[in-house]
Amino acid sequence: MKLTPAQKASEVGKWAxxxxxxxxxxxxxxxxxxxxxxxxxxxxxRFWGVAAPLHWDNYAVAWRMISPFVFNSVFITLVSVLxxxxxxxxxxxxxxxxxxxxxxxFYYYIIAIVMIPGILTxxxxxILIKNMGMRxxxxxxxxxxxxxxxxxxxxxxxxxxxxxxxxxxxxxxIDGSGHLRIYFTIILPLSKPIIGTVALMRVITIWNDxxxxxxxxxxxxxxxxxxxxxxxxxxxxxxxxxxxAGYVIASxxxxxxxxxxxxxxxxxxxSGALKA
Amino acid sequence: xxIQLAKDRDPLWKKIVKSRMLYLFILPTIALxxxxxxxxxxxxxxxxxxxxxxxFRSVFRGFGNFKEAFTDEVLQVSAxxxxxxxxxxxxxxxxxxxxxxxxxxxxxxxxxxxxxxxxLVIPIVVPGIVILLIWRFIxxxxxxxxxxxxxxxGLEDLGQNWLGDPRFSLLSVAFIGFPWAGGFPFLIYLAGLxxxxxxxxxASTVDxxxxxxxxxxxxxxxxxxxxxLLVMLTIITVIQSYQNYLIxxxxxxxxxxxxxxxxxxxxxxxYQRFGYGSAIGVILFALIFVLTVINKKYFQGGAESA
Numbered sequence: 001m002k003l004t005p006a007q008k009a010s011e012v013g014k015w016a017x018x019x020x021x022x023x024x025x026x027x028x029x030x031x032x033x034x035x036x037x038x039x040x041x042x043x044x045x046r047f048w049g050v051a052a053p054l055h056w057d058n059y060a061v062a063w064r065m066i067s068p069f070v071f072n073s074v075f076i077t078l079v080s081v082l083x084x085x086x087x088x089x090x091x092x093x094x095x096x097x098x099x100x101x102x103x104x105x106f107y108y109y110i111i112a113i114v115m116i117p118g119i120l121t122x123x124x125x126x127i128l129i130k131n132m133g134m135r136x137x138x139x140x141x142x143x144x145x146x147x148x149x150x151x152x153x154x155x156x157x158x159x160x161x162x163x164x165x166x167x168x169x170x171x172x173x174i175d176g177s178g179h180l181r182i183y184f185t186i187i188l189p190l191s192k193p194i195i196g197t198v199a200l201m202r203v204i205t206i207w208n209d210x211x212x213x214x215x216x217x218x219x220x221x222x223x224x225x226x227x228x229x230x231x232x233x234x235x236x237x238x239x240x241x242x243x244x245a246g247y248v249i250a251s252x253x254x255x256x257x258x259x260x261x262x263x264x265x266x267x268x269x270x271s272g273a274l275k276a
Numbered sequence: 277x278x279i280q281l282a283k284d285r286d287p288l289w290k291k292i293v294k295s296r297m298l299y300l301f302i303l304p305t306i307a308l309x310x311x312x313x314x315x316x317x318x319x320x321x322x323x324x325x326x327x328x329x330x331x332f333r334s335v336f337r338g339f340g341n342f343k344e345a346f347t348d349e350v351l352q353v354s355a356x357x358x359x360x361x362x363x364x365x366x367x368x369x370x371x372x373x374x375x376x377x378x379x380x381x382x383x384x385x386x387x388x389x390x391x392x393x394x395x396l397v398i399p400i401v402v403p404g405i406v407i408l409l410i411w412r413f414i415x416x417x418x419x420x421x422x423x424x425x426x427x428x429x430g431l432e433d434l435g436q437n438w439l440g441d442p443r444f445s446l447l448s449v450a451f452i453g454f455p456w457a458g459g460f461p462f463l464i465y466l467a468g469l470x471x472x473x474x475x476x477x478x479a480s481t482v483d484x485x486x487x488x489x490x491x492x493x494x495x496x497x498x499x500x501x502x503x504x505l506l507v508m509l510t511i512i513t514v515i516q517s518y519q520n521y522l523i524x525x526x527x528x529x530x531x532x533x534x535x536x537x538x539x540x541x542x543x544x545x546x547y548q549r550f551g552y553g554s555a556i557g558v559i560l561f562a563l564i565f566v567l568t569v570i571n572k573k574y575f576q577g578g579a580e581s582a
Contacts, residue, residue, distance in 0.1 A: 003384075010487075011384060018379045021457040022395050028410045029402065031421060047424050091305040099278040100295035101288060106302060113309055115568070116317045119516040119537055120561040123544045123553050124319035125312065127330050147312035150305050169279075179279075179297065208403045210519050215545065226405040230523055233409055240413065247406040258401040262394065269400065269460060270467040 029251075036244035043240050055241055062245035068221060069228030070249065073207060076141045076224065081202045083142075084149030085195060091150070092157035093183050097169070107158075113151045126215050140216040141224070145206050153198045160194045161187060197268035200261060207254055225250045324558045328551035330544075341555035351556065354536040361450050361535065362514050368456045369510045370503060376457030377465035378491065393466065396458030408523050411452045415439045415524075442532035445525045449533055452520065461506050468499035508571050512564050536560060 003011065035043060037054040045051070094100075095107050125144060134140040164187065172182050188195070210226040217223055223231060229250055233243050258265055281298065282291035292299075324341055328334045345351055376396055383389040399407065414421040415438035423435035438448040453459075472495065480494045496503075518537035521527055527534035527542070536556065544553030 014379050014383055015388075017375075018383070018392050021376055021379070021455055022392060024455045025396060025399060025458045028407070028414065028421075029398070032406075032410050044419060047419070048428075087304040087308070091302045094298045094301045097279055098295070098298050099280040100282070100298050101291050106306065110305065110309060113313050115565065116313055117512070117516055117561055117564050119540070119564075120320050120557045121313060121316035123540075123550055123557060124316035124323060126544075127550065128312075128316060128319075130330070143308065144312050147308040150309055154305065204401065208405070210405055211522075211541075226403060229405055229409060233412075243409070247409060251402045251406050254401040254403065255398070258398075266393075266397065266463060269397075269463050 032244050032247055036241055036248050038241045040239050040241065058239065058241040058245040059249070061239075061242045062249060065232055065242075066225065066228055066246050066249060069223050069225045070253075072138075072223065072228075073225040074253070076138060076145070077203055077206045080142050080145035080206060081149070081199050084146040084202055085153060085199050087146065088150050088153035088198070089157050089188070089191070089195060090183065092154045092161050093187055095154070096158045096161035110151060110154050122211070122215070129216055135216050136219050136222050138222075141213060144212065145202075145209075148205075149202045152201065156198055157191070157194065160191055164190055193264060196261065197264050200257070200265055201268045203257065204254060320554045320557050320561075323551050324555035326551040327549070328554075329548050330550040334551070337551065341552045342559070344552065345555055345559055348539075350531060350534060350539050351536060353531050354534045354539050357446055357533065357535050358515065360446065362511055364447065364450045365510050365514050366507065368453075369461045369506055372456040373459065373461035374465050376462045377469055378495070381466060381469040393463075396462055399453065399459045400463075404519070405523070407453065408520055412439070412524055415448055439525050440529060442529045445529060445533040449520050449524050461510075464502050464506060465499060468502035469495065472498050504571070504575050508568070511567060515560055515564055 034050050036058055037056060038046070038051060038058075039055050042051045042055075091110070095103060129135055129140045129144075132139075134143075168186055168190075169182055172186055177185065208226065209224070210230070213222075213224040213227045214230075217227060220228075220231070229246060232238060232246065282294040286294065323334075325337060325339070326334045327337050327340070380389050380392050380396070383392070417423060417435070417437040417440065420438070422438065423432070426432055426435050436444055438444050476494060476498070480490055485493055516537055518535050518541060521533050521535055521538050522541065525533040527538050537560065540553050540556040540560070543549050543556060
């Protein structure tokens with residue numbers, strides 16, 4: 001297709017605008033990466049560029065400081081997302097495929113949670129955790145994270161499960177499979193993409209959460225990566241380069257996950273917004 | 277079809293007994309949300325009528341906390357700030373991502389469009405705290421990027437202590453993330469635009485609608501659902517978010533960047549007044565609730581799925 005001169009000009013304009021917007025959007029991250037290999041002296045003298053020698057050792061130092069936080073975050077994220085998705089999918093399966101007394105009630109009981117904002121529950125939830133003796137333990141993060149994941153996950157999964165063809169399930173029942181077995185051998189394998197989407201959304205939320213771990217964790221050894229980063233940069237007069245290296249490390253896990261699961265990711269974000 | 281473990285003619289108790297496996301399966305979810313969402317919500321409302329230190333001392337105050345809230349000068353200042361920030365965020369979340377989405381959507385080169393989309397989504401995956409800490413450096417008065425940039429272009433006189441000056445602190449925090457073209461609202465708009473059928477665009481082209489006209493007469497009306505959704509989400513999110521202020525300015529200098537959520541946080545976790553803190557939480561909840569209901573009642577339609 002040949003473009004008219006006017007169309008060509010408009011294409012060039014769009015490109016220019018997009019390149020500018022993208023550059024400005026990403027520049028802070030580019031700056032972060034460039035600065036992460038500089039010493040303080042280099043940041044002061046060669047602010048805009050990268051100067052030799054490159055201080056890769058910043059990464060070693062940063063890793064020594066934040067690796068316990070990274071480990072805490074990886075652990076709590078994995079365990080609570082897996083648990084949350086398992087419980088949510090089981091509930092979604094029951095609500096989607098079975099008729100029983102109270103089915104409607106339980107569904108709305110779960111969905112109504114969207115009307116309860118986090119700002120209302122923060123304080124009593126903290127007291128609850130404190131009274132249960134869970135402060136400064138992993139349970140303080142685990143239970144609320146698993147619980148918060150339920151609404152959105154049940155909602156999305158129930159819709160999907162309800163759409164699975166009856167024949168498949170009927171065939172399995174004729175073979176004599178029990179309900180739990182049907183869930184594991186038919187429902188779960190068929191729903192991998194949607195379960196992946198739901199899990200991914202939870203991973204992002206939990207990895208990035210700040211206020212809750214800040215409130216329930218007071219000992220440094222329990223900090224998650226977000227709290228740890230804020231703590232390090234406020235307590236110590238760190239080398240800027242080392243701090244930036246720490247930011248890069250903290251961003252990497254999700255960035256890699258994003259690049260590996262781009263499609264699932266984008267679908268998750270849009271479906272989450274349009275359906276929940 | 278939904279499977280029924282009991283028979284239709286079974287009495288209710290028998291149906292329940294026969295369905296016991298199902299109740300067992302949904303028990304973890306129900307128990308968790310009861311303990312960690314419903315109980316705290318009820319507790320918040322209950323405690324908002326008490327002077328409570330979070331432990332044993334709990335004295336009934338009636339509406340005392342609410343009366344105090346309405347004469348609390350810090351809360352009044354915060355409410356004004358909240359209003360300013362909400363307006364600011366509405367503009368930034370509605371206009372800029374729309375521009376980004378339109379540009380990507382209308383790019384003829386589809387692979388380039390895909391690449392731009394990917395790059396513009398990246399801010400979602402970078403932890404919010406990292407973005408904040410980078411911006412803290414950007415705003416740093418001595419070697420921050422912003423003041424350095426002003427020096428480079430010869431405007432060093434405009435350099436400021438962005439976070440440390442009460443004239444700028446509030447908006448400096450709200451400004452974080454410039455140019456705001458990517459991220460979550462961008463994806464929402466893009467999905468909306470992609471839902472518009474080709475026929476509509478073809479028809480509008482025949483009618484001579486291009487550029488600005490096409491936007492106002494064709495695209496905007498068809499993504500109005502997304503716009504409404506984002507208005508709602510933005511307001512609800514902004515009412516609840518104070519993390520940026522907590523990390524970057526602690527609400528200061530003075531009260532210059534104090535917002536209601538942060539005030540609540542301080543009242544509870546700094547001054548140990550958990551009853552009064554709960555009352556502020558209840559007020560913010562009521563605000564969100566009313567807005568949600570108004571939205572559902574008067575502005576729904578178009579955003580059916582929302």
